[in-house]
Amino acid sequence: MSSSGALGLGSRADRKGLMAELLHRLGTFAARRAWTVLIAWIVILAAAVGGFLVGFKGLSSSFDIPGTASGEVVAELERELPDFAGATGTVVVHATDGAITDEQREQLAELIEGAESLPDVSGVNDPFATEAERADQAQQLEDGRAQLEAGQQQLDAGRAQLEAGAAALEEGQAQLDAARAQAEAAGFPTAQLDAQEAQLDAQRTVIDAQRAQLDEGQAELDEQRTRLERGEELLSLADGIRLVSEDGATALVTVSYTETRLELPQESKDATMAHFSSQPIDGLEISFSTDIAQGVPEILGIGEAIGVALAAVVLVVVLGSLLAAALPIVTALLGVAIGAMAVLSFSGVVQMASVTPILGVMLGLAVGIDYSLFIVYRHRKQLLRGMGVVESIGLANGTAGNAVVFAGVTVIVALLALGITGIPFLGLMGVAGAVSVAIAVLIAISATPALLGLAGRRILSRRALAKAEAASDGADALRSVRPMSHARAVLSAVLAVAVLATIAIPALSMRLGLPDGASEPADSTAYRAYALTEEAFGEGQNGPLLVTATMPGDLDDVEVERRQLAVASELATSDDVVAVAPIAVSDDAGAGARLAVFQVVPAEGPNSESTEALVRELRARPAIEGDMALGVAGQAASNIDISEGLADALPTYLAVVVGLSFLIMVMVFRSLLVPLIATGGFVLSLFATFGAVTAVFQWGWLGGLFGVSEPGPILSFLPVILTGILFGLAMDYQLFLTTGMREAYVHGADARLAVARGFRAGRSVVIAAALIMIAVFAGFIASHSIIIKAMGFGLALGVLLDAFVVRMLLVPAIMHLVGRGAWWLPRWLDRIIPNVDVEGASLERRHPAASTGSTDAVAADATAER
Incomplete structure (x- = not known):
């Protein structure tokens, strides 16, 4: 793209920089009517507090995904055995x-x-x-065994007597038959013998009846023995519980x-x-x-306060004035208060997880301070160049504020896109975060200009004024900036990629799950309960599985017992099962199905690989005896379902977020390659973040330093959350650095020189913004909740890697190597996409009295960096 062509884009911006002009007017109005704007925000805050007092109904510490296999088991329990469906x-x-x-x-x-x-x-x-009942049951089985043996002995004795009587009867019959033969041969009468024959027949009938009774008694005894053996086997299978x-x-x-x-x-x-x-x-x-x-973690604690204090120190260093440094803090806290109260007001309408408002507070603090900083920083530099207060505020709001709006839109898009995952609690977290970011943007472009208007020129320290007067003119500043060498660019790119790739290695072994007691702080009651249970009863007792089996509805009690034993025995064949116990069977449903429930204790805890494999194995088994299908619920099963649901949703989520953000960046930078470079760098920093999180929270590296009591799987929804938030924030820094490069290129600088000038002009404020975000996010690492701790660590490290390795090292190096090709855009695409003029060049041309020109602005920025 030639210089003339670039300037042509600027002319088009004169016609299309509507957003910058509107923001300029808003900033000017806020500066002149400061109290009107601030009172309006105070009224909004009061309304949010009122909504909170009326609508807050509490938060949940659980995470569930509807339609999962474990969720269907719980729903079935609610229908058939509601007493076992509760928490x-x-x-x-x-x-x-x-x-x-x-x-x-x-x-x-x-x-x-x-x-x-x-x-x-x-x-x-x-x-x-319960243990006494178990002992009684075992004793009853033992007594039953003794009674069966005694009964068997009685039966055997009775049968022996009966057989002896039958033998005597047969002997009498033989004697009678011999006497009859003799009588008939001698011609004697047989009437007396007939009477004796009748007596023998009667005795034989009695013996047959007694034999039938003995057989019946034996059958009953055999049935009792079978049921006793089933009871003994079931008790044996449940011995580990x-x-x-x-x-x-x-x-x-x-x-x-x-x-x-x-x-x-x-x-x-x-x-x-x-x-x-x-x-x-x-x-x-x-x-x-x-x-x-596991309750609702506190929204703000000592760690967050320390993070804000560190952010204040950075602001003082960058802005050189306590008053100027206080403005971003005040506006961010105002935005956090409004956002948190507004979100919590709806907790009575929708089921809200405890981390939902905390995510909003994280983002509200971080972006609220950063976005206000960008505007204050620009205004301060314009004041140092001699611009009037009100007009400087308007111009800062129309230029830096314009970039803030588009940066905020990128973050909001990434957060709202969490809704397409189809996971309710995750979508709600995205909405809460988006609301907080939107409020931060609105406050930055309205309340910040109002406060700047009240502050006037007092935001400039005497030292800053003296330094500005002593600084060299813009031409000298421009001439002092030189492009980096090709060797340095290659070395920077290779070094950045190597560092990120090395840190990303642990991500290859990342396992996802939900926190259990082992993940809690070592001094917490939950961790103590987990450790005591594991020590006394075995690790698996901390996460038993709930297994259901369907049965025909017309079975008698004996057949139900037989089928319970069949299912329990089948479950016990797994190597990772310690014990199985039948819990209950739903009522007889006639021709319908009945539901049997079993407690299964695995060999290891709910987050172990063996328990996860056990759940998958049980679910994959065919129906027992052809008609008893198994279902599995419990923490391990829920972990698998949630992790799989998130894994299935992640590709679609990434496609939508990256696709929409890519389009936004194409409009902003009017380039195809710059968005590709930005996105590629983000992918590297994201996987490096995943690797570091895995190393600390799963492998336990430096776990003591970050309060990780016992390593375990990574929070199942953390990768999605990190992806959405870090992508939005990464594009923020990309925006604020690359717009300066594009502005210099548009005004005629060589492509590689434009990279150096834009980087020099924007690096100070981006470094400050990144340090502020790192400080705020790092403050949440001090939380006692492992969920908040992991989110704070991931976000802080992600910003650190992306801002300082990718945006400060990798992106400038690649753009230097690419040269003019970085700004190539097909002409047909250039004609159809709108020109958003995010750097506000057209606004500066429409307000020549307020600005000494974009080129001088870049030069002044470069001077300030020296």
Whole structure:
């Protein structure tokens, strides 16, 4: 593209820079009517607070995807066996010195009895009563075995006596037959013999009846023996399921709820913990599993405050004034307050996961500070060049604010596209994040100009004014900027790719899942409960599976028992199954189907590879005996379903996000290659981020530094979240760096020189913006929630790698090597796509009194960088 051609694009921008002109007018109005604008935002904040007070109904700590295999099992349980469809949690009781005493058992029993009346609680089991019932059942089986043996002995003795009587009868019959033969031969009468024959026949009839009774008794005894053997085998298969440890020091109290895991209110879980903690028992330690203890993490904590403080330090260094540095902080906090309150207002209308508003706070803080910084930074430089306050605010809003709008649109597109995954909680997270970003954009282009108008020239320090007066003129600044060498460009590109590729290696072994107790902080009650359960009962007790089997509806009790044993025996054949226990069978449905439920304890925990393989194996098995199909639910099954659902949705999501953003960048940069370079660099930084997250949270590298108690699978929806947010933020930095390069190229600079000038002009504010985002996101690593910790780490590292390795090193190097080809665009495409003029060049031409020209602006920026 020639210089004249580039200037032609600028002429077209004069006709099409409508957005920049509107933002200029808005900035000017806000500067002149500052209190009107600020009061309007205060009213909006008050409305959001009112909506929160009326509409907030609590958050959920669960994640579910409708239509999954495990979800269908739960739905079937809700229909057939609703008592087993509700959420469950475990209270782990541990004696700190020896076994649990009888006195402690009595006090615990009182607590358990009182828990029956807690909100949404359907039942609470006493582990010692359950173990006593198990012992009674085993004793009953043993007694039944003894009774069967005694009965068999009686039957055998009766049969022996009967056979002896039958033998005597046959002997009498033989004697009678001999006497009859003699009588008939001698011609004697046989009347007396006939009477004796009748007596023998009568005795024979009695013996046959007794024999039939013995046979019937034997059949009944055999049936009882068969049922006894089935009971013994079922008890043997369930032997690994214990509620009291062998040493008697640890017991598991299971709390069952009427509501499902997704619908269980946080208040009900809090009430459970409060009840069991309200009456401490001397010598007993009470811990709660994640199903109960995993609550709603705090939205803002000490870590986030430290992150904001670090961002404030960066702002002071970049802007050189406490007043100027305070403006982005104030506007960001205002946006976060409005966004968080607005999102939480709808928690009573839709089921909202606990991380949903936290994602909005993360983004609201980060982009809110950055977007306001871009406008303040531009305004400050224009003031240093002698521009009037009001007109400078208008021009900064029309140029930097225009870039903010398009950058925000890119992030919003990436977030809203989460809705196409078809996963409700993920789509809602995207909406919440998009709302926060949209509010941040609106505040940046309205409240920031208003505050700048009130501040006037006081945002400039004396040192900054003195430095501006002493600086060389723009021509000297332009002449001082030189393109990088080809060797340096090649070395930079190779080094950047090598670094990112190396960091990305662990991503090849990434496993996805949902957090369990092992992922919680080491000092948390959930981690303690997980560790005690694993130590006392085995790792698999922390994540038992719920397996269902369909049965014909017209079976009698004996046949139901037989089929239960058949299913349990089949399940127990798996190497990774420790124990199987039948739980319940739905009522007789006549010709319909009945549902049998089994508890299966795997060898390892819910996030282990062996348990995941076990779930897949059980689901792949054919129907037992041809008509008993298996279904699997439980945490491990849910992990697989959610991970597979996200994996299926990710390609479509990436296609939509990258496709729409590519089109936006083509319009902004009027180039095909620049968007390709930007997207390719993002892919490298994204996989490097995945690799680092895997190394820390799955492999455990530097886990102690980041508060990772025990390595485990990566949060199943983290890759999708990171992809959406980091892509939007990466394009932000691409936008603010590359628009300066394009502006220099449009105004006649050589392509490689334009890269150097644009990079020099924009690097300071982009570095500051990236450091601010890193500081804000890193603050969330201090969260006690492993979900928030992982998100904060991934976003902070992703911004670090993308901003400093890709945007600062790789992209300038490749654009230097490509040269003029970076700005090539087919003429037919150039004619049909709109010119958005994101750099605001046309606006500067329409307001010549406000600007010394774009070329001088770039030169001044370069001077400030020196």
